[in-house]
Amino acid sequence: MFTPVLQIRNLSKTFVNHEKPVLDGLNLTIQKGEFFSLLGPSGCGKTTLLRMIAGFEHQDQGEIILDGVPLSRDSSPRERPFNIVFQKYALFPHMSVFDNIAFGLRAKKVPETQVKTQVHEMLQLTKLVGFESRLPTTLSGGQAQRVAVARALVNKPRILLLDEPLSALDLKMRAHMQKEIRDLQQQLGLTFIYVTHDQEEAFALSDRIAVMNEGRIEQVDQPLALYDEPKSLFVARFVGNITEIPTQQITESEGPFVQILSHGLQLKGKPQKIQKTQKNAELANMAIIRPERIDLEIGREVPPYYNRLKGKVVRSVFRGTYVEIEIQISDGLRLQALIPPHEVEKNKIKEGDLIPLCFDPEDTIVFMGDQI
Ligand code: ATP
Numbered sequence: 001m002f003t004p005v006l007q008i009r010n011l012s013k014t015f016v017n018h019e020k021p022v023l024d025g026l027n028l029t030i031q032k033g034e035f036f037s038l039l040g041p042s043g044c045g046k047t048t049l050l051r052m053i054a055g056f057e058h059q060d061q062g063e064i065i066l067d068g069v070p071l072s073r074d075s076s077p078r079e080r081p082f083n084i085v086f087q088k089y090a091l092f093p094h095m096s097v098f099d100n101i102a103f104g105l106r107a108k109k110v111p112e113t114q115v116k117t118q119v120h121e122m123l124q125l126t127k128l129v130g131f132e133s134r135l136p137t138t139l140s141g142g143q144a145q146r147v148a149v150a151r152a153l154v155n156k157p158r159i160l161l162l163d164e165p166l167s168a169l170d171l172k173m174r175a176h177m178q179k180e181i182r183d184l185q186q187q188l189g190l191t192f193i194y195v196t197h198d199q200e201e202a203f204a205l206s207d208r209i210a211v212m213n214e215g216r217i218e219q220v221d222q223p224l225a226l227y228d229e230p231k232s233l234f235v236a237r238f239v240g241n242i243t244e245i246p247t248q249q250i251t252e253s254e255g256p257f258v259q260i261l262s263h264g265l266q267l268k269g270k271p272q273k274i275q276k277t278q279k280n281a282e283l284a285n286m287a288i289i290r291p292e293r294i295d296l297e298i299g300r301e302v303p304p305y306y307n308r309l310k311g312k313v314v315r316s317v318f319r320g321t322y323v324e325i326e327i328q329i330s331d332g333l334r335l336q337a338l339i340p341p342h343e344v345e346k347n348k349i350k351e352g353d354l355i356p357l358c359f360d361p362e363d364t365i366v367f368m369g370d371q372i
Pocket of ligand 1: 015016018022040041042043044045046047048049197
């Protein structure tokens with residue numbers, strides 16, 4: 001059963017001297033206990049939204065509703081039951097790990113015996129036992145970020161807000177910390193709102209993801225749905241790789257599919273209606289296919305309704321788990337396919353070869369305005 005914990009209603013904000021709003025009538029509902037990520041390109045307003053929830057910024061319009069009760073617009077971060085973990089750890093450099101974690105409790109005049117118990121609980125939870133007397137400067141990036149998380153969690157926030165907390169870490173530490181953060185969230189059953197511009201990170205961590213674009217939400221969905229059923233070309237482009245197939249004509253076809261004409265080719269695809277506005281006019285009438293959904297047709301039973309093409313290999317790059325192949329289909333159309341290395345080897349595929357390809361119309365998404 002889903003219970004909304006945080007509702008964001010029609011939130012807008014324009015910074016002084018900015019022409020365009022940074023948040024533009026944004027709506028969002030976050031469920032209790034979910035790991036929710038805000039994902040989007042640099043400058044789309046993710047951090048501003050997080051800071052607004054925390055109380056560091058104030059909206060021009062709209063409401064932030066916690067457990068059904070609107071937060072007072074001007075209430076300060078201290079008055080809100082949230083805690084935020086920043087990209088830079090923001091630890092007190094002259095204080096030990098223990099004192100850093102204890103800081104919030106001591107500020108609230110919690111009795112020292114209780115401080116000790118709660119800090120120890122956090123040290124255990126964040127795997128920092130043994131580090132209590134260390135100074136932040138002697139810690140690795142991962143350890144410092146664990147202290148920051150422990151310091152934020154010790155106050156038992158209603159929601160933990162995290163603003164790109166792993167972006168300063170190297171790749172390996174980052175992957176390790178992703179697991180720790182996810183485990184911690186599941187262990188505590190707490191609601192996490194996580195800002196990132198890294199789609200793989202959002203996929204690895206989140207129950208649901210909101211993709212943001214220019215101060216608005218483009219789509220909110222579970223990671224797989226976001227990947228498989230993007231509701232706009234913006235989301236399809238932002239999440240994973242795609243080949244774009246401009247369509248010159250779209251007509252009805254049998255079953256759930258539409259027929260598209262692209263550079264003289266007839267293909268079938270799944271229609272995804274988009275509201276055609278002046279802003280996105282060029283985004284309609286575009287079909288997409290993900291490179292890993294394109295197969296070599298050699299030695300394979302292909303269902304009759306599949307899309308089938310032939311093209312010339314113009315580039316082939318070995319990437320370890322797959323071979324990235326670029327295929328020129330016609331003058332205006334070049335596809336990218338990811339083919340398992342053993343298939344490339346077995347069929348002796350090399351640059352210059354003409355190869356047959358196939359893909360499911362189910363995986364071919366056709367973004368279209370309301371022209372049909
Ligand atoms: P990034 O991933 O780069 O952090 P973001 O999606 O988190 O990007 P924001 O930090 O929310 O984006 O910034 C959105 C826009 O608002 C940017 O153009 C930024 O320059 C502007 N902005 C953010 N904070 C302020 C501020 N305090 N005053 C003026 N402009 C600001």
